[in-house]
Amino acid sequence: MGAGLVLVLIPLFFYLTAVVLLCVKVADRTSPKMGWVFAVALIFGPAALLTVGGLYDSGVW
Numbered sequence: 278m279g280a281g282l283v284l285v286l287i288p289l290f291f292y293l294t295a296v297v298l299l300c301v302k303v304a305d306r307t308s309p310k311m312g313w314v315f316a317v318a319l320i321f322g323p324a325a326l327l328t329v330g331g332l333y334d335s336g337v338w
Contacts, residue, residue, distance in 0.1 A: 303315045
């Protein structure tokens with residue numbers, strides 16, 4: 278269980294770091310509101326897709 282958690286957390290850390298840097302760059306060039314829109318889409322979009330996919334694979338949905 279512990280090794281599997283590390284295999285998930287390390288790529289998640291790198292993904293979130295890249296997303297944060299991208300959203301800050303977008304917010305600097307446009308507006309802070311647009312930076313938040315990018316952040317919500319890039320962070321919660323994949324999380325929602327993984328959740329729906331997991332529910333579908335498990336047969337719940």
